[in-house]
Amino acid sequence: MMKPRLLLKALVAxxxxxxxxxxxxxxxxxxxxxxxYLFLPxxxxxxxxxxxxxxxxxxDKGGLYFVDVIERKATLAxxxxxxxxxxxxxxxxxxxxxxxxxxxxxARIDAAxxxxxxxxxxxxxxxxxxxxxxxxxxxxxxxxxMPGTSAAAKLLPGDVITAVDGVATTDFGRLRALVSRHHxxxxxxxxFIRAGRxxxxxxxTFTSGAPPHQTAIGVLITQAVGIKLPIxxxxxxxxxxxxxxxxxxxxxxxxxxxxxxxxxxxxAATGELFIDGSVEPIGxxxxxxIGARRAGIQIxxxxxxxxxxEAKRYAGTMKIIPVTSFQQALHALATAVK
Numbered sequence: 001m002m003k004p005r006l007l008l009k010a011l012v013a014x015x016x017x018x019x020x021x022x023x024x025x026x027x028x029x030x031x032x033x034x035x036x037y038l039f040l041p042x043x044x045x046x047x048x049x050x051x052x053x054x055x056x057x058x059x060d061k062g063g064l065y066f067v068d069v070i071e072r073k074a075t076l077a078x079x080x081x082x083x084x085x086x087x088x089x090x091x092x093x094x095x096x097x098x099x100x101x102x103x104x105x106x107a108r109i110d111a112a113x114x115x116x117x118x119x120x121x122x123x124x125x126x127x128x129x130x131x132x133x134x135x136x137x138x139x140x141x142x143x144x145x146m147p148g149t150s151a152a153a154k155l156l157p158g159d160v161i162t163a164v165d166g167v168a169t170t171d172f173g174r175l176r177a178l179v180s181r182h183h184x185x186x187x188x189x190x191x192f193i194r195a196g197r198x199x200x201x202x203x204x205t206f207t208s209g210a211p212p213h214q215t216a217i218g219v220l221i222t223q224a225v226g227i228k229l230p231i232x233x234x235x236x237x238x239x240x241x242x243x244x245x246x247x248x249x250x251x252x253x254x255x256x257x258x259x260x261x262x263x264x265x266x267x268a269a270t271g272e273l274f275i276d277g278s279v280e281p282i283g284x285x286x287x288x289x290i291g292a293r294r295a296g297i298q299i300x301x302x303x304x305x306x307x308x309x310e311a312k313r314y315a316g317t318m319k320i321i322p323v324t325s326f327q328q329a330l331h332a333l334a335t336a337v338k
Contacts, residue, residue, distance in 0.1 A: 038074040039089040039284050041291035042067070044268050045237065047252035052234045055257070062262035064255060066248035067270050067292055067300075068240050069284035087290050109157040110241025113143060116222065117242075117273065118235045121249035123227045124277050124326050128250075129258050134228035135275060138162070139193065140172040141224040143243070149218030154201045155192065160224045162198070163191035172221045172274075179205065180215050188217060223275045244282035246273030247301065250326055251333075261333050268292040269301040269329070277326040281307045289314045299336060301329050 044065035078085055127133045139160040145152040163169055164178035165188060182188050184207040191200045208216040222243060235249060248269040255261040270288050271279040281303045289311045292300050299319045302311045308322035321336065323329040 035093055036074045036079050037091050037093065038072055038078055038085065039091060039287050040070040040072070040085065041087050041287040041294065042070045044292050044295050044297060045240070047248060050235055050237050051249060051252045051256065052236075053253060053256055054231060057256055057260070062264040062266055064248060064252045064262055065266065065268040065292070065295075065297060066237075066245040067268050067288040068242070068245070069287045087287065089284075089286055106157075107241065109143075111239075112158065113222070113243045114237065114241045114245070116141070116225075117244075117246040118249055119227045120223065120225070120275050121246045121273050122229055122233045122235075122253060123275060124273055125250040125253040125257075126229060126231070126233075128277075128326065128330075129254060131230050133230065136226035137170045137223060137275065138226060139224040140169055140175045140221040142192070142219050143222055144220040146218035146220075149206070150203045151218035154203065155190070155219060156194065159192045159194050161190055161192045161219075161221070163189075165189050166191070172223055173276075175221065176214070179217055182215050184215055190217065222272065225275055243272045244270050244284075247271035247279050247323075247326065247329060249273075251301075251329065254330065259334075261330070263333075265298050266296065267299045267301070267333065268297045271301065271303045271307075271323065273326060279303050279323050279325055279329065281305060285310045286314055289318070289320075293318045299333070301332070 044067050047064045047066055074088075074090055078088070079090060082088075082090060123133045123135060139162045142155050142157055142159040142161065144157055145155055161169060161175055164175055167178055169175040169178060179188060182205045184205055186205050187202045188205055189200055190203055191198060193199075203217045205215050205217055208214050233253065237245070248271075250273055251261055251267075251269055261267070268288075270282055270285075272282055273279055285302065285307050289300065289302075293314065293316050297318055299321060300311065300315065301321045301323050302308050304322035304324045308320060311320045319336070321329075321332045323332060
């Protein structure tokens with residue numbers, strides 16, 4: 001039999017080897033990227049320096065902010081040891097976007113979506129302030145498609161849907177109404193514009209998993225619209241993409257040209273804004289709320305429903321205000337306790 005001292009030395013040596021191997025494996029896992037993606041909080045961005053318009057009011061000690069999410073590949077360690085980033089959300093490559101759209105094309109689509117959200121925000125805010133804004137809706141813009149649906153195989157982000165079953169759809173509300181006439185499993189004919197050319201495809205409908213469980217075709221859409229403004233507005237957010245800052249842009253523009261919205265408070269807002277003033281749900285709520293909370297934001301506006309419910313889980317003492325429209329957002333901030 002091995003003597004106790006020799007046994008102890010052997011055990012210590014074995015433990016040392018295992019420790020070195022474990023550390024090496026962990027370091028490797030930290031430096032090697034997986035096929036998954038990670039959403040992480042980013043700090044809020046002040047709107048005052050990025051939204052510029054003539055005859056703007058001077059700011060005060062408060063301020064309005066938009067929030068975004070850091071999106072990057074997850075390391076192997078982050079994928080298999082999620083407790084390393086409790087503030088993160090792990091998502092698959094399929095959840096990021098269609099598999100037939102590469103990173104470069106996805107960045108272009110996000111940039112186009114951001115540009116459209118800015119124009120819609122400008123139109124909604126200026127129209128609310130009494131300016132004459134010319135609006136020409138011309139279809140429903142496809143932002144993304146749901147994996148596994150026939151839409152994912154036939155439509156791409158950037159396509160503009162112009163008709164359903166031969167009936168023109170100049171706005172996304174009309175599209176939803178026409179699709180809802182079908183029962184789940186039926187076929188619907190979708191006409192769309194891609195690169196200046198019209199195409200028609202047949203898509204199979206299904207019942208959406210989220211309330212109110214309507215008939216759907218598996219596309220995330222926004223308004224394709226032409227807008228002519230009476231005054232020049234410039235918004236420059238750098239390389240941030242996506243449509244979720246629309247509500248925030250409209251609030252900042254209203255604050256600069258109309259009433260004092262923040263009233264000395266630090267307020268963040270997120271939500272996709274549509275041309276009719278409605279505010280629709282967005283992604284990355286957890287990270288946006290955590291980022292705002294860490295920065296000392298006092299009030300945060302988020303789309304009502306699931307977004308607001310999730311936001312309240314991570315808000316701490318920060319006040320969450322659920323909204324469904326731009327008008328409601330203005331009223332909520334005007335009546336909120338300072």
